[in-house]
Ligand SMILES: Nc1nc2c(ncn2[C@@H]2O[C@H](COP(=O)(O)OP(=O)(O)OP(=O)(O)O)[C@@H](O)[C@H]2O)c(=O)[nH]1
């Protein structure tokens with residue numbers, strides 16, 4: 266959502282150093298957590314945030330006019346050892362998509378239920394969303410207690426408890442308040458503080474990532490974006506990447522809680538002033554990330570959990586809205602689960618093909634909404650962020666793989682990515698997982714300790730695949746020798762194109778090296794051959810070679826054309842392809858020298874010529890010769906003189922100076 270606004274209080278909310286990379290402040294600095302409101306329209310979410318913080322999170326004129334929240338708003342509260350950033354969401358069913366732009370990054374949910382209305386449709390929908398997003402902590406706040414009698418309040422409390430039974434909120438505090446009279450607000454603050462103290466730290470295993478929920482221009486500053494920093498840290502002056510566009514941007518300034526800071530930590534609501542980009546180029550749903558680590562993708566394999574009250578099963582070819590980070594993107598579903606549908610209340614694997622690129626990594630949560638009418642039908646987790654289209658007969662194997670990816674064993678997850686690819690670099694692993702280098706190394710170490718994958722010049726690849734490639738190379742080379750017994754070997758380029766087109770270059774080198782070390786292959790400049798390969802000629806071919814050589818030797822510097830040479834060697838027109846192979850043998854062994862195009866000379870003739878030139882230089886006074894004198898000395902016509910002189914220049918026997926050649 267773009268607008269021109271002040272950066273003031275609305276853009277920030279709080280934080281929590283998830284103690285990323287040993288932040289020294291943990292214990293000294295207050296903990297920062299993000300609390301999201303949730304609940305039906307008009308149930309008093311915004312009023313509650315104001316009663317707690319004094320801040321009106323409804324910042325849009327239209328919100329003030331209509332008395333409803335339309336887009337997410339922000340406020341912060343300092344409770345001493347806990348600093349809370351509130352993300353206040355709209356309850357209106359039409360604005361659930363805005364709610365989702367803020368809900369993805371929260372630590373704690375405050376599920377707001379008005380005492381005079383009790384549990385309503387968006388109470389359930391927001392609560393479902395929190396469960397599907399994996400929110401682990403929260404509390405239930407019953408608002409507007411001033412409007413009802415005690416017995417009704419007890420009824421509402423009972424309904425609320427019924428709603429959350431069996432969920433992460435089962436044992437959460439239920440606090441009744443009136444934002445109008447202030448009753449219960451202090452008790453709520455105490456409960457929020459306790460929630461802040463208990464909230465688990467953000468994992469420091471992931472690279473910096475900030476899903477952008479707002480972008481605007483601030484006069485005098487330029488582009489400003491805001492969002493919840495879900496992983497890593499962002500410091501003033503550093504370079505980041507704006508995805509999916511892939512543009513490099515510079516961090517000119519960072520704000521947390523409305524105040525400038527040198528560095529923001531995972532779990533903080535963060536405002537960033539960016540250089541190198543216009544606000545108009547940025548929109549909600551884009552992601553700021555450490556450069557070169559994450560990549561846009563359009564096909565992902567996922568695990569889906571359908572809501573029990575989804576109106577129907579999820580089916581292949583269904584078009585859905587996917588809310589991922591702060592983004593909403595359309596996608597087509599391909600169900601991979603058995604039975605080719607995922608029924609309400611069930612979970613299963615599926616592939617999502619997005620209509621535009623997204624940023625996603627292993628484990629990222631998302632929400633699924635039906636296309637029309639838009640309502641929440643389920644959610645899930647990203648498993649393979651760079652999936653391929655699967656053939657029907659592969660689906661069983663795909664399911665087994667996705668099961669591994671849905672687990673928590675990182676070495677197994679890494680192996681699974683590797684086994685499914687033609688070799689992955691560390692950077693490819695990073696793009697799939699969002700893991701920091703240390704985490705990738707640790708997982709790779711564990712995975713390499715097994716037999717299944719190997720490290721080929723820095724690229725991870727399955728041992729099985731390497732063996733397959735080795736076999737393919739040996740077979741291709743053997744077939745070549747059989748087909749072309751007179752050829753020295755198989756062109757490496759052809760080999761690479763045929764068998765390694767989709768593999769990183771390192772794999773090709775590693776496979777050839779291994780085959781060479783094991784003694785199976787010999788690698789020469791541009792060819793490889795089987796070690797055992799020799800070019801034993803038949804008697805007929807040996808005679809042919811002799812005749813051909815003789816044709817060139819006798820012609821000396823009046824080199825024959827190829828067809829003349831073939832004719833004098835008795836090679837018929839039909840046998841010319843064979844003749845060329847014999848000719849190649851003479852070239853390979855150095856008997857013939859290619860001077861230009863198809864002009865070949867016998868080595869002895871060229872050696873004679875060099876000797877004559879040097880003798881000429883020794884006789885003369887200036888060690889140089891012009892073209893007419895050269896023709897005479899060599900006894901040749903101009904047709905040969907120029908190519909020969911150019912050849913001699915290349916061989917550094919002569920050096921051209923104007924019209925003359927200096928003999929070196
Ligand atoms: N009497 C009474 N009125 C309240 C209380 N809390 C909120 N209200 C009123 O209820 C109405 C809606 O409150 P909001 O805070 O805007 O509700 P909301 O949940 O933010 O609504 P949306 O953001 O549109 O979903 C406003 O008129 C508030 O003044 C309360 O505790 N007591």
Ligand SMILES: [Mg+2]
Nearest residue numbers: 310311333334
């Ligand atoms: Mg509101």
